[in-house]
Amino acid sequence: MATGWPMPRLFHDRKDAGAQLAARLSAFADDPSTIVLGLPRGGVPVAHEVARALRAPLDVFVVRKLGVPGQRELAMGAIASGGVRVINDEVIQALKLSASVVDAVALQEQPELERQQRLYRDDVALPDFTGRTVIVVDDGLATGSSMRAAVRALRQSSAERIVVAVPVGAADTCRSLQSDADEVICLYAPESFYSVSTWYEEFSQTSDDEVRHLLAAGRAYVD
Numbered sequence: 001m002a003t004g005w006p007m008p009r010l011f012h013d014r015k016d017a018g019a020q021l022a023a024r025l026s027a028f029a030d031d032p033s034t035i036v037l038g039l040p041r042g043g044v045p046v047a048h049e050v051a052r053a054l055r056a057p058l059d060v061f062v063v064r065k066l067g068v069p070g071q072r073e074l075a076m077g078a079i080a081s082g083g084v085r086v087i088n089d090e091v092i093q094a095l096k097l098s099a100s101v102v103d104a105v106a107l108q109e110q111p112e113l114e115r116q117q118r119l120y121r122d123d124v125a126l127p128d129f130t131g132r133t134v135i136v137v138d139d140g141l142a143t144g145s146s147m148r149a150a151v152r153a154l155r156q157s158s159a160e161r162i163v164v165a166v167p168v169g170a171a172d173t174c175r176s177l178q179s180d181a182d183e184v185i186c187l188y189a190p191e192s193f194y195s196v197s198t199w200y201e202e203f204s205q206t207s208d209d210e211v212r213h214l215l216a217a218g219r220a221y222v223d
Contacts, residue, residue, distance in 0.1 A: 119212070
């Protein structure tokens with residue numbers, strides 16, 4: 001796991017990040033038990049490149065970050081499919097946030113989580129993960145709340161192995177996720193992190209249409 005402060009702008013865009021990440025995941029190529037899940041929205045373009053390189057099925061796992069009121073980019077937790085909620089105790093305690101504040105934000109985010117599930121999955125149930133290796137991909141990890149919620153939700157399935165894979169993540173976050181996932185792959189894990197966008201030359205918002213297009217294209221890799 002790389003540490004320290006590397007040269008900025010490690011990736012041109014999410015496609016480039018996915019290609020670099022896929023090279024690290026080559027051991028999973030052509031393994032019929034492997035499935036790649038992208039976290040929406042920004043994780044899906046990265047996951048798409050990984051799935052294409054590994055010739056693995058691509059799907060999406062919907063998670064919603066719970067942003068601190070007035071500082072939405074700072075995650076105090078996350079919610080995921082299956083009623084899973086993960087709380088970032090460090091942020092909650094540092095900002096002295098009450099349980100009612102967390103509940104209110106979770107209530108606000110729940111409709112968007114449900115909307116994305118309908119839009120991206122067309123109300124189709126998730127695949128059966130029994131006995132499979134599930135590679136969960138995002139475009140980066142700051143607090144890791146969204147990824148942790150995804151992993152804990154996936155633990156309710158019968159997946160054989162859960163692998164967290166990201167192009168870049170805060171060093172502490174990458175280390176802490178090792179207690180949740182079976183394997184954590186962070187290509188770069190700087191101690192001084194700032195934000196995910198810091199490491200990309202181009203980091204525009206991923207649209208719903210792009211997510212749907214990439215998911216449809218991903219089905220062709222295993223057809």
